[in-house]
Amino acid sequence: MTTKKSKSENSIVDIARVLGISPATVSRALNNNPRISEATRKRVKETAKEMGYRHNSMASSLRNRRSNIIGLIVPRISMYFHSFFITSLQRQLQAAGYNLMICQSNDSVDLEKELANTLYSARVDALVVSLTLYTKDITHFEGFLQQGIPLVFYDRVPVLGAPAYIIKGDDYRGGLLAGNHLMQAGCVHMAYISGPMSSSIYQERTRGFLDALAKQGMSMREDWVYHHELTVENAWNSLRRLFEGEQLPDGIFAANDTTAIAAVEFARERGIRIPDDLKIIGYSNDPRTAIVTPAITSIEQYPSEMADKVADTLIHALQAHPTVFHAIGEPLVCPVDLVRRMTT
């Protein structure tokens, strides 16, 4: 490899000059426009290669009024669910000729707003968003709607709905499955550690879980329901409080796997036997749930399949396809499943 810096770049105008033809012809030849002769096309492409020509996406985007870039705002790239979602989404979009501009909100509403504005200015052709835990107001996405730029919310979607494409997991059913499973396993005194109710996913998981219990005529001690960000530290704090009273819980529904793992470690430290004395179920089927001892029962969300749905929706919307893949504002709900392991 050499470092030799060549003179300034060659444009289609330079190629045209060299070949003694017009820039328009060069442009058409390079874009495989059928109205150009095979001979010219070949000549142009060869010369372009020789001259080290590279297509300028910025100029092309400006002229075409489309960037071929799709924006993605995700709370945290390092979360299992999102990292697999992204991998799958990117593969699909790449194949369709789009590039992904991935940004992390880090669960900060302010940062989410800033990123939305940046991507708006960057003229992304579409925007895909999984909201922060605390996003209530979604006016920072209004510009996209007004400009008719396809907007897709997935997983953590606006609580109050939105005139956008909405693709979400069946969190209600996930909660229901968790509740039913714990009860079938014999739990009578259940605790629930959930994320903040400002997020759609925890609202629904909570509703599903409580409905499951209610259907069996069971109710929960209010002080055994915790709502906070589901970090390791917060989990331990809640677990300590949960186990400081007389009555001990015999089942815990942890609304994410990080919390479920913390619960397993907490139980180990306290010498609480799992699943005999305490049953635990997590959420997301993070691969970590399979490697801890005992392996944790969890709810699978199929991130790749959800990404496929998002990609399909995007591609249809971007091509202004006559039959829309699914209606704007009508949530598309993706299935979830219980994965039973050793903690229940």
Place this chain on the structure above:
Amino acid sequence: MTTKKSKSENSIVDIARVLGISPATVSRALNNNPRISEATRKRVKETAKEMGYRHNSMASSLRNRRSNIIGLIVPRISMYFHSFFITSLQRQLQAAGYNLMICQSNDSVDLEKELANTLYSARVDALVVSLTLYTKDITHFEGFLQQGIPLVFYDRVPVLGAPAYIIKGDDYRGGLLAGNHLMQAGCVHMAYISGPMSSSIYQERTRGFLDALAKQGMSMREDWVYHHELTVENAWNSLRRLFEGEQLPDGIFAANDTTAIAAVEFARERGIRIPDDLKIIGYSNDPRTAIVTPAITSIEQYPSEMADKVADTLIHALQAHPTVFHAIGEPLVCPVDLVRRMTT
């Protein structure tokens, strides 16, 4: 309702027309050019806001010949090391006004080439790359060098060097630490499960590990050294072969944590006691090593700190700073540390 067709977008020309001033003035006002009066600036900004104006990065990029986009090619976004590296890098670059275009090569050389070309055409201002396991030829990055576009390799860097910025972990020392630690823990019959030697990181970890042993006058059975992609399946295959002979190993250096975790699970299944009968050390200090039982000793690579170095290098290079942060072609080597847990 009138039939007035709502104009899709307002440009600075539209703002200029409304205010009866020139587009140049509008541009300068919006860019906080000091040669514009405070009054005008305020008037322009207010009107821009009212008219729902958004800056067009494509046009601006074309004119300025810089996109403010930095390309990133990473083998797999879901690997712990890379996902934390990305998070940190993105925060830094965001703060400096750059957007990241993240792409995954999925350890495919062909895809890496394609992505390099795409990002080249997309006119990224700089490119950051961690190579696939198999990339030997790096001519697909030559265009960047020829155009003087800053090119940074990190972690998995070109084996033969390159006239680019190179930032890597101290894999040689990591291997050395692993070897010394196993020997200090009393291991005499060690096995080594490594990734393909086509990758810089495994070359160096291997060299370090073998050097450590050699310094103590120890050598390794050649059939106890495995080289393959470090997946769960491959790990189990190698482990099975490793334990099918008469002589059993008393120590394993796994060149990544996925393999170390597999080794722990394998030992559990076989009833091999850890660390009594077998000691295990992994690489990367993936958080998973801390949650398996027993928790695994590993080598910390400090991904965030490496990202900081990459960000510093990029920002200096992009500003054509007189004092370059570090010389082109001279690898910047980042420290690693041993994190001792229960498997040694």
Place this chain on the structure above:
DNA sequence: TTGTATGCGTTATCAA
């Protein structure tokens, strides 16, 4: 089949 002319929206240069 190819050429001419124009404009996408912005900003740097030069002039006023």
Place this chain on the structure above:
DNA sequence: TTGATAACGCATACAA
């Protein structure tokens, strides 16, 4: 302090 103009590189409508 502001304005007029040109150009960044490309792709299209229209003309030939």
